[in-house]
Amino acid sequence: MKRSVYILLSLLAILSLTLSACGQIQGLIPGGSVTVSIVYGSEKKEWLEPLVAQFNEARNKTADGKVIVVESTPMGSIESVRGILEGRLQPTVWSPASSVYIPVANAEWRKLHGSDLVTGNPNDLVLSPVVIAMWKPMAQALGWPEKAIGWADIAELATSEQGWSAYGHPEWGDFKFGHTHPAYSNSGIVSIIAEAYAATGKQRGLTEADLNDPKVREFMAAVEKSIIHYGTSTGFFAERMFERGPSYLSAAVLYENLIVAQETKRLSGQSSQIPVVAIYPKEGTFWTNNPYVVVNAPWVTEEQREAAGIFEAFLLDRPQQLKALEYGFRPADPSIPLTAPLDAEHGIDITQPKTILEIPNAAVIDKIQALWRETKKPVDLVVVMDISGSMRGDKITTARASLLEFVKKLDDRDRLQIILFSSNITTLTPLTPLGPKRQQVLDSVSGIFETGDTRLYDATLAAYQDLAANGDPNHIRAIVVLSDGADTASTQTLEEVMAQINASAGEGGNAIKIFTIAFGSDADESVLKQIAEPTGGKQYKSSPENIQKIYDEIATFF
Amino acid sequence: MYTPRINWILLILFGMAAIGVFVAALLIPSFRAVAYAPLREILLPPPAPVIVTVLYSTEKQAWLEEVVPAFEQSGANVNGHPVKIQVEKMGSWEVTNAVLDGTRKPVLISPASMLQIAALQDTSTIQFGRSLVNPADTASCRAVLRTPLVLVAWKERADVLWGQQPGASLWPNIHDALVNPKGWAAFNQPDWGYIKFGHTDPLKSNSGYMTILLMTYGYYGKTSGLTAADILNNSDYQKWFLEIEASIGQFEHSTGPLMQKMIAYGPSTYDFVAVYESTAIEQAANAVGRYGELRVYYPPATLWSDHPFCILEAEWVTPDQRKAAALFLDYLTSKPVQEVALLKYGYRPIDSSIPLEQPGSPFERYAANGFRADLSFLPEVQVPPGSALNTLRDFWARNVSR
Structure with missing residues (x-):
């Protein structure tokens, strides 16, 4: 009698241990995972990559209990959408530097699939205006900060035979300008759109007919003449400018956050360059808004869509938005105040820009790109x-x-x-x-x-x-x-x-x-x-x- | 000698009473509360809740998320069945569309304004031969919170465009400024570029719809009597209207995000936008320390977003659900809940005994930003018949929607 009680108790103990162990094991057996691949503009790499690692480490799950794995690849914004349109890249999420190229991407996707690639209004992750980065003494020679400087001033400087001599600085030599390649990078495409606007004197409503005016071609050719070379990504361009200094490049089209990052380095002694400042073109500029686009493509499953939404919510959550500030971005969350390092000490002015240029339609952007091919250096x-x-x-x-x-x-x-x-x-x-x-x-x-x-x-x-x-x-x-x-x-x-x-x-x-x-x-x-x-x-x-x-x-x- | 017997009798009586209560509680859930609690939880299944499904417009989300759990915990019940509220948010027009196309069968709906209720009354009568809502019956369909449509602008720019307060010809002036190819240069401010106005997508968001309705009234210089013919048969009006809409780069899908973008991007992207006063209050603190002073301006005549809650006159709504929904409606219009809406979310309570200018009220806190508690000076435009409302929507969908 007594023995059978022992046996019974032992059996129960074994059974309960086995059951609880199963519970443990179940946590270890992969209950399946869902992968969210994201191709993003490289200028937000410093902010995004640690967040991807943090998110993956936390093993976030979908409603069905699948672990979400985010795989991220930095890439020029135009280059990445070309890859998507040609089917070479099949990401779940596309996060280009800005919305500028979305009309073109949609127009081309419609031809292939009968619907838009980007549907709805995607959320912005972080913001940063497109600016002309210039060495501070050079900007001062142009009258900055009292005088507002625009794309037209840059063009004039670029086309002048005298270069910096016209501004009392023959020792600086030629005006050396740079922007990235418009077929690969967002800042390249916005640079040539801004050139086209400056050539016509317009700030919105740019038409294909406007671009037929020979003076637009002349203007673009003149600006492009001062380009030292193009390049694949804005982040890379900034790196070269800040490494090589004013004899290499006088100014380049970059994003505000890259200037904040460089000035943070300089102020902490990690860079020995002279200060650099952001010039907000007076005719208007564009924002990089880093939209988070879950692409409307046949390869994205419902499950990936859900998982992508969870990752998006994480990026928009306050702690992650606060981190963006450290990298010089303006957070998309308006409840976060624009405090240091977003200040004059870091070469920028948060009350700027005063105005923007309207994003032209797809046909106009195509035509500007064709015009650039003909006028590029x-x-x-x-x-x-x-x-x-x-x-x-x-x-x-x-x-x-x-x-x-x-x-x-x-x-x-x-x-x-x-x-x-x-x-x-x-x-x-x-x-x-x-x-x-x-x-x-x-x-x-x-x-x-x-x-x-x-x-x-x-x-x-x-x-x-x-x-x-x-x-x-x-x-x-x-x-x-x-x-x-x-x-x-x-x-x-x-x-x-x-x-x-x-x-x-x-x-x-x-x-x-x-x-x-x-x-x-x-x-x-x-x-x-x-x-x-x-x-x-x-x-x-x-x-x-x-x-x-x-x-x-x-x-x-x- | 007799005491034990009395005790036995008492015990039996008590036992019978207790069993009686349990039996009664099984049959009528109201008795459940009286039953002995430890045994009740073991023996009696909890009474099935009465579920009230609510489709509501997005901008009320924060307030509802706060008050719904409080209502459920207040012990509200119908014949002992606790009331459970299940909410789902969407754009105001999406609420009415979901009910009309049958994709949702809620008990209560709450779009942002009576405009949708009027349109739903019209369309459902045409479609089903009877109206799905009855705004004449205030017990089942009534406004719960009020907030007017306002313009929010960067003060520096509003000063140049319309000064202290916009005058009677605000909309014609806005039209002329927006279409002027010189943009701000026509106002001696060339560095501000072209003039940028924003409102939401009228097919998705109520505030966008209210804006185009106010614009249309503004064109005609009247505050009542707008008809479908005014929209369909006047090409001058159509040209004027479409010119304004062509100047708008992007239509946000709802009011909150539009206001957030106004603040995040600043005057470079929006000089002024049309949003609810409550949305502007919600974001007022965020605007500080960015792009200069942000101010609210009241248009010469406005429309009120009055957040009606209406029980549907539909066969899928049971009598118990009607009762439960009515309880919820009463709760929402009760004083403490209305006060929360004012103090925390910037809505104007429907309960007129709650003063707007009280300590902690946003109307006190943000008075310097142009918010005014007393809007008795502000005329309200008449809500036109459903046919005119639907015509304007169709006109926009055909000619502007992108």
Whole structure:
């Protein structure tokens, strides 16, 4: 009797332990998860990435108990929507820098799917006005802050032969201006829309007919003439400006938050640059409002929509909105006061902007983009390609294929020279306009094969000397060097070559820029970095798998 | 000797009474409260609640979220069945549309104003041969909170545009300013760009609808007697109206977000917007320290958002639900609940015994921003017949909606 009670009790204890353990295990067994992928404008990366990590760590769940996993990718706002429209990117959420491009995105999506890509009124995540970032002494030379400065003033400065001499500062040289590439980045597209407005003297109601006026084309060409180069993202552009200083760029179209971030660095001693300030164009500007768009696309499930909504609510919640302030954004939540670092000490004025420019319709934006293609600053480009024996196999095949794609991206007005190096240095095509010779160049590139040694330094110097002699200083001048190994056969040393390049380098931002691609694991990255960085160019690490992407990114500079 | 017997008798009597109460409570839930509590919870199933479903317009959300739980906890019941309120929020016009197309079958509806009730009366009579609401019966359909439509503007800009207070020809003046290609330069303020006005989407939000109705009355310079013909047959009016609407970049879907954008973006994006006075009060503190002083301006004649709560005259509403809904209506119009609406949310109570200018009242706190407790000077435009209301909506949907 007694024994059976014990047995019964033991059984009960085991049963209850098993049951409670099941409860524990159940928490560990993934009850399924739902992934929310978000492609967003890179300028909010510093704010967003830690929040994504925090959100994922908290293992938030949908109503059905599925854990929400957010996967985020920063990308130029125009580049990302191109990817969505072409079906290459299939995110749940698209959060571009601003709503400016939504009319175009909707118009194109309608053609494909019969409905808008962006439906309803998406919520803004954080705000920041588009501004002209300028070094404070330069802004003061223009009369800032007493005098309001606009896009037209920038245009006048850009077109003046005298540059900064006209403002009593010959030592500053030319006015060097920059904005990102309009086919990739939001600030690029708003820059050229603002140029079109400034050319017509309008602030709203811009029509296709307005753009037919020859003076619009002249005006845009004049402003674009002062551009040192384009670029893929606004964040990257800001980084270069603040790293390289006023001899590289006098002013660039950026977002207010990037200026606050730079001034925060400067004031805390992390940057030794002179102060930079935000100029709010007097004719009006645009806001970056960072809309949170759950795309109206067939690949978004109801469950993802729900999960995306939960992540959105998290981003709009007060603690996350307060964080935005730290990164120089104006929170979308109006109950958060605009306090430090949003102040004059950090180069900005929160009572600005005074007015905005109206977002034109899709057809007008398309036409402005076409006009820009015709008026943009042409590039004089020398491609220097390693065809030494070690390029055999996959390497030479992918290098050839990606160079072909790269050449296709250049405009007819661009001038292209191609130099091949191995034991010898040969010019495949001289520096002449691409238009008339495009097919011939494509055919020649297709016939490239590998042989011999690596005369990297000699070839680089040859390219530089050719471009310095034959390039047009009014064009963007650049060299792209691809190499897969260390120099084995040059007659000159790296130091000798760099000394000659530095001695003849022009003025800061307008100097010839060298972009180097370290192709494959045997490439000498450190040498290629030493070649690229002093010129204002950039060194890339690449492999046959991603060489196309690297060429694509370099193309955004032009 | 006799005592135990008496005790037994008493015990039996008490026991019978207790059982009686339990039996009664099983049959009639009102008795449940009398039953012995520990046993009651074990033996008696809780009486089924009477559920009152409410479709209401979004701007009342914060107030309702505060008062609904308080009402449920107040012990309100119908024959012992507790009353449970289930709310769902949507745009005012979406409320009436959901009822008309049958996607929702609520007991109570509460759009932002009597305009929707008038339109619903008209449309449901046409559609079903009888009205789904009866605004003539104040026991089942009455206004609960009041707030007028106002203009909110950055003072610096309003000073230039209309001075201290807009005059009688406010709407014609607004039209002329908006369509002037010179924009603010015509007022010697070239740095302010073009003139920017905002109101919400009239197909979704009541305040947007009220605005286009006031504009239309403003065009005709009258405050009553608007007809469908005024909208359909006058091309001068149509041109004038569409010019104003063409100057508006984006129509927000509801009033709260429009006001929030006014404050977040400042005068660069909106010089002035049309919103409810209560919405303006809700955001008044947030505007401080941003883009200068924000002020409220009363148009020469206005419309009131009066937040009617109406029990539907529909076959799906049971007599118990009607009673429960009536209890909820009485609660909403009770003094403490009305005071909360005033002090915390800036609504004008329907209970006229509650003074607007009392300590803690937003009308005292924000008096310097132009809020006025006494609006006896302010004429109200007449709510036109349902046919005119629906015509204006259709006209906007055909010509402006984007």
